[in-house]
Amino acid sequence: MAKWDKILSLPVQNPPALEFSSKDLVWSNVEGCGDKIDRISRIPFGRVDDFVRGESANEDCPTRFHVEARRINRSELNRKHKVDATLEYILYWCSFGPDDHRKGGFVRPSRTTYVPKKNSAGRPNTKRGCRCHFIVKCLFAEPSVALIIYNHNEHIDTKGLYCHGPQDENAAGTRAMYAPYISEDLRLRVLSLLYVGVSVETIMERHKESVERQGGPCNGDAFLNQRYVRKQERSIRVGRFSLELDSDDARSVNKWVESHQSWVFFYEDFSDSEPFTLGIQTEWQLQQMIRFGNRRLLASDSRFGTKKLKYPVHSLVVFNSDNKAIPVAWIITPKFASGDAYRWMRALYNRVCTKDPSWKIAGFVVDDPSTDILSIKEVFQCSILICFWRVRHAWHKNLRSRCSDVDYCAEISKKLGESVSEICKGHGNADILQAGLEDFIDAADFVDYFKAVWYPRLGLWVNALKSHPVASHETSSAMESYHNLLRLRLVNEKDNSVYERVDWLVHKLGTKVHSYFWLDEYSGKGDFARYRKDEWCSGVTVWRKSVKIPDADITMEDSIARVVDQEGRSSIHIVQNPGSEFALCDCDWANAGNLCEHVIKTIKVYRDRKHVAHLLACCSINRL
Ligand SMILES: [Zn+2]
Numbered sequence: 001m002a003k004w005d006k007i008l009s010l011p012v013q014n015p016p017a018l019e020f021s022s023k024d025l026v027w028s029n030v031e032g033c034g035d036k037i038d039r040i041s042r043i044p045f046g047r048v049d050d051f052v053r054g055e056s057a058n059e060d061c062p063t064r065f066h067v068e069a070r071r072i073n074r075s076e077l078n079r080k081h082k083v084d085a086t087l088e089y090i091l092y093w094c095s096f097g098p099d100d101h102r103k104g105g106f107v108r109p110s111r112t113t114y115v116p117k118k119n120s121a122g123r124p125n126t127k128r129g130c131r132c133h134f135i136v137k138c139l140f141a142e143p144s145v146a147l148i149i150y151n152h153n154e155h156i157d158t159k160g161l162y163c164h165g166p167q168d169e170n171a172a173g174t175r176a177m178y179a180p181y182i183s184e185d186l187r188l189r190v191l192s193l194l195y196v197g198v199s200v201e202t203i204m205e206r207h208k209e210s211v212e213r214q215g216g217p218c219n220g221d222a223f224l225n226q227r228y229v230r231k232q233e234r235s236i237r238v239g240r241f242s243l244e245l246d247s248d249d250a251r252s253v254n255k256w257v258e259s260h261q262s263w264v265f266f267y268e269d270f271s272d273s274e275p276f277t278l279g280i281q282t283e284w285q286l287q288q289m290i291r292f293g294n295r296r297l298l299a300s301d302s303r304f305g306t307k308k309l310k311y312p313v314h315s316l317v318v319f320n321s322d323n324k325a326i327p328v329a330w331i332i333t334p335k336f337a338s339g340d341a342y343r344w345m346r347a348l349y350n351r352v353c354t355k356d357p358s359w360k361i362a363g364f365v366v367d368d369p370s371t372d373i374l375s376i377k378e379v380f381q382c383s384i385l386i387c388f389w390r391v392r393h394a395w396h397k398n399l400r401s402r403c404s405d406v407d408y409c410a411e412i413s414k415k416l417g418e419s420v421s422e423i424c425k426g427h428g429n430a431d432i433l434q435a436g437l438e439d440f441i442d443a444a445d446f447v448d449y450f451k452a453v454w455y456p457r458l459g460l461w462v463n464a465l466k467s468h469p470v471a472s473h474e475t476s477s478a479m480e481s482y483h484n485l486l487r488l489r490l491v492n493e494k495d496n497s498v499y500e501r502v503d504w505l506v507h508k509l510g511t512k513v514h515s516y517f518w519l520d521e522y523s524g525k526g527d528f529a530r531y532r533k534d535e536w537c538s539g540v541t542v543w544r545k546s547v548k549i550p551d552a553d554i555t556m557e558d559s560i561a562r563v564v565d566q567e568g569r570s571s572i573h574i575v576q577n578p579g580s581e582f583a584l585c586d587c588d589w590a591n592a593g594n595l596c597e598h599v600i601k602t603i604k605v606y607r608d609r610k611h612v613a614h615l616l617a618c619c620s621i622n623r624l
């Protein structure tokens with residue numbers, strides 16, 4: 001009993017890194033069976049995978065650990081009587097063992113059917129009798145804690161000699177020097193490139209070039225072979241990564257959920273009381289959320305595909321070091337269920353905090369005034385910002401399409417902008433927006449649209465604008481670009497009938513769409529640039545483009561600004577009503593309703609000059 005008292009009193013260690021190894025833990029010696037002394041450590045059960053990954057990435061001896069044996073005890077009997085009753089037992093073994101396929105090596109009788117393969121794709125070319133292994137135990141008494149028992153922590157065989165890695169002389173120059181499998185990063189890269197349509201041959205060619213550039217193999221990834229890539233390509237086309245639509249959508253989705261357990265952070269099918277909700281987050285997305293979300297912003301793109309798709313996609317995004325939006329979770333649920341956000345938010349938050357207990361966001365950017373703000377505040381404990389891009393975008397786009405006179409458009413837009421700015425300052429309410437439009441009788445089509453679509457919603461928006469700070473132009477334009485990219489990458493099917501299916505939607509998000517966003521962040525994407533469709537690439541953000549425009553390329557006149565096109569240089573863009581996001585530019589990006597770099601640049605120039613003007617009391621510039 002004393003032994004278990006000691007074990008259960010050991011602290012649960014939770015290193016604050018995405019993955020960690022035995023070096024990051026404090027080990028305690030506890031009496032084991034017979035005379036043996038067990039080296040023991042306790043970690044949260046949810047972090048066992050992080051430990052296994054960290055332990056595999058051992059610098060002195062890179063490897064991979066596989067599950068050699070696993071037992072789950074569901075019996076209720078043990079639970080009451082024994083303090084050490086085991087709920088789950090997992091034996092992890094170094095993948096260079098336990099069998100030994102080297103000449104004269106020992107192979108367990110149950111495994112003697114093994115026939116050595118000449119060139120096994122992606123697997124260790126041989127088992128080398130490595131004894132390194134550890135046990136993970138989860139007790140009934142504490143189901144959320146994993147006990148790690150580690151006795152054989154050196155990569156040696158039964159003779160006590162190093163049997164793989166740099167310390168094994170016989171491994172020199174062979175794959176046994178390195179980890180037996182390619183890295184997770186390379187695996188994802190290969191899959192992503194295949195999903196976006198890069199050929200097996202091109203992937204191999206670029207890979208060989210990069211190994212040569214490094215001056216030969218320096219890790220296990222150098223041994224990527226064509227057979228492995230070909231096999232992945234086949235499983236995308238016809239195998240386990242391909243989409244097999246069941247005639248019944250719900251059954252199909254269930255199947256997808258079952259085979260993608262590690263990506264699903266929340267799932268609830270329709271029931272009497274709850275709507276269908278599916279929350280998806282891949283391992284990579286989780287890593288991005290931890291990396292770029294901590295002490296920074298998390299933003300919500302809540303209404304993607306409300307008209308086109310069976311259920312809309314709600315994306316949560318973080319901003320990378322270039323302030324470009326990266327999707328870190330997708331939630332699929334019918335529109336009417338947006339009030340039921342608490343539970344999936346809690347599940348997502350808990351998932352992140354299991355990996356990094358100190359993780360905390362600085363602010364949550366919402367794009368819909370009817371968002372369940374109380375839930376966000378309760379779960380994320382942060383301030384709320386409101387993002388206006390969706391409204392501005394809709395107004396702008398409809399103005400351009402419903403009113404042909406550009407000068408008149410500029411006047412209306414200016415009026416709308418002034419009214420919104422008054423509301424944000426806390427003066428006035430929806431009435432000033434409505435009153436402002438009364439004068440524009442010549443734009444009846446737009447005014448009718450505004451009355452029909454926006455009058456019912458103005459109250460909600462006005463309240464939101466008054467009670468929360470408004471997100472920056474940089475955030476707005478990043479959200480707008482993300483939404484556009486998602487549209488290009490997701491809703492581009494020839495057969496429109498698939499939009500009525502959720503199984504198609506989850507499959508495409510998890511494969512092609514995920515691949516594009518993964519490749520955006522991949523530093524070597526330049527090698528594959530010409531195989532990707534230009535318009536699908538996410539280049540520099542509009543904000544960054546605006547920073548690159550030199551002040552000299554802008555001329556301000558009374559009510560317009562002229563901005564030199566940075567690519568063509570011969571063409572000039574006219575920005576009407578410059579100095580606010582309600583400006584109108586004549587470039588293609590702006591004509592589609594978006595906030596373009598020319599408008600953002602004029603806002604900055606306007607603000608700077610106004611500041612100077614204030615100091616110099618220069619009225620003519622002040623009037624701009
Ligand atoms: Zn080993």
Ligand SMILES: [Zn+2]
Nearest residue numbers: 585587596598
């Ligand atoms: Zn423009």
